[in-house]
Amino acid sequence: GAVVSQHPSWVICKSGTSVKIECRSLDFQATTMFWYRQFPKQSLMLMATSNEGSKATYEQGVEKDKFLINHASLTLSTLTVTSAHPEDSSFYICSARDPFRGGPNQETQYFGPGTRLLVL
Amino acid sequence: DAKTTQPNSMESNEEEPVHLPCNHSTISGTDYIHWYRQLPSQGPEYVIHGLTSNVNNRMASLAIAEDRKSSTLILHRATLRDAAVYYCIPGGSQGNLIFGKGTKLSVKP
Numbered sequence: 001g002a003v004v005s006q007h008p009s010w011v012i013c014k015s016g017t018s019v020k021i022e023c024r025s026l027d028f029q030a031t032t033m034f035w036y037r038q039f040p041k042q043s044l045m046l047m048a049t050s051n052e053g054s055k056a057t058y059e060q061g062v063e064k065d066k067f068l069i070n071h072a073s074l075t076l077s078t079l080t081v082t083s084a085h086p087e088d089s090s091f092y093i094c095s096a097r098d099p100f101r102g103g104p105n106q107e108t109q110y111f112g113p114g115t116r117l118l119v120l
Numbered sequence: 121d122a123k124t125t126q127p128n129s130m131e132s133n134e135e136e137p138v139h140l141p142c143n144h145s146t147i148s149g150t151d152y153i154h155w156y157r158q159l160p161s162q163g164p165e166y167v168i169h170g171l172t173s174n175v176n177n178r179m180a181s182l183a184i185a186e187d188r189k190s191s192t193l194i195l196h197r198a199t200l201r202d203a204a205v206y207y208c209i210p211g212g213s214q215g216n217l218i219f220g221k222g223t224k225l226s227v228k229p
Contacts, residue, residue, distance in 0.1 A: 004163075032215060043207075044164065044219040093163045097215065108154070109217055111163035 002028050004096050006112035013084055013119055020080045021115045023094030029074035030096035034109065035067075038091040050077045084119045091116050124208050129224040132198045140193040140223055142208030147188055152211040155182065155193050157204040158222070164207065167193065203227045 003026040013019050023033055031052050036044040048069055049057045056069035068080040077096075081088055095109040125143040132138040144153065155167040168175055168182045170191070175182040181194040195202055207222040 006163075034216060036219075043221050044158075046216055046218060049216055091161075095163070095217075108166055108169060110166065111156075114161070114163045116161075 002096070002098050002110040004094065004110045004112040006092075006094055006115050008115060009113060010116040011118070013117070015085050015119055016083055018080055018082045019084055019117060020078055021092055021094075021117075023077045023079070023096070023112055025075045025096040025098075025110070028096075028098040028100070030077075031074060031099050032097045033071060033077040034095045034097075035069060035077075035079050036093045036095070038093060038114075044093060047079075081117065084117070086119045089117055089119045124210065124220045126206075126208055126220065126223045128221065129226065131226045131228060132195075132202075134200060134227055134229050135197050138195040138198045138202070138225065138227075140195075140206050140208075140225065141190065142192070143190045144208065144210050145189040147210045149188075153182070153184060153188075153191050154209045154211055154217065155180070155206060156209065156217075156219075157202075157206045159201075159204045164219075165204075167206070169211070198225075198227045200227050200229060 005024045007022045033050040035047045037047050038044045046059050047062045050069045050071040052071045052074050058064045071077040091114050093114045095111040097109050152169050152171050154169040156164040157167050158164045168180050170182045170184050183192045205222040205224050207219050209217050
């Protein structure tokens with residue numbers, strides 16, 4: 001099956017610093033990747049849609065200047081949390097869609113293992 | 121995006137079948153019904169998806185109502201490793217998946 005990796009798996013940082021999280025599709029090329037955030041005991045919340053070679057589309061309420069997304073290649077998208085604060089502590093999960101699996105609207109996504117961010 | 125209704129939680133005994141229901145009465149005609157599950161501290165895992173016909177794969181079966189307003193995920197023999205939160209998600213036209221609260225499945229030995 002399709003494999004998506006994330007790095008790092010967990011990170012602890014000081015308030016005010018920036019943290020970069022990488023999302024890679026290992027055995028397929030992903031024109032579209034998605035970034036989610038999950039707080040404890042809550043469901044996943046879609047943050048943004050990342051399209052290779054173009055600007056990301058952010059969901060309502062997600063600050064694009066705080067959560068910088070770069071999708072420079074078909075196998076890599078990065079999320080940078082800038083000037084992180086304790087309230088940004090969360091579980092960040094990416095997913096990727098393989099355009100050659102399934103037809104229109106089938107939209108099967110393959111998820112990474114997640115990155116746990118703790119901001120002190 | 122179509123709204124979904126799932127039980128907050130369900131319990132099952134190991135090696136017994138489990139039927140996880142989902143109501144999606146506002147689903148559009150072209151939206152697939154996707155099921156994902158999330159084990160503790162992991163990213164979600166694809167389980168199965170379908171449009172109109174019932175679907176089977178190595179993990180589960182998906183029974184879709186004739187009017188498509190509901191579906192049921194069937195785990196034929198639950199194992200302890202099936203304990204997870206199961207999400208029923210009608211496919212979005214934008215290509216994104218909007219997760220609801222899902223059903224937390226507990227499996228008792």
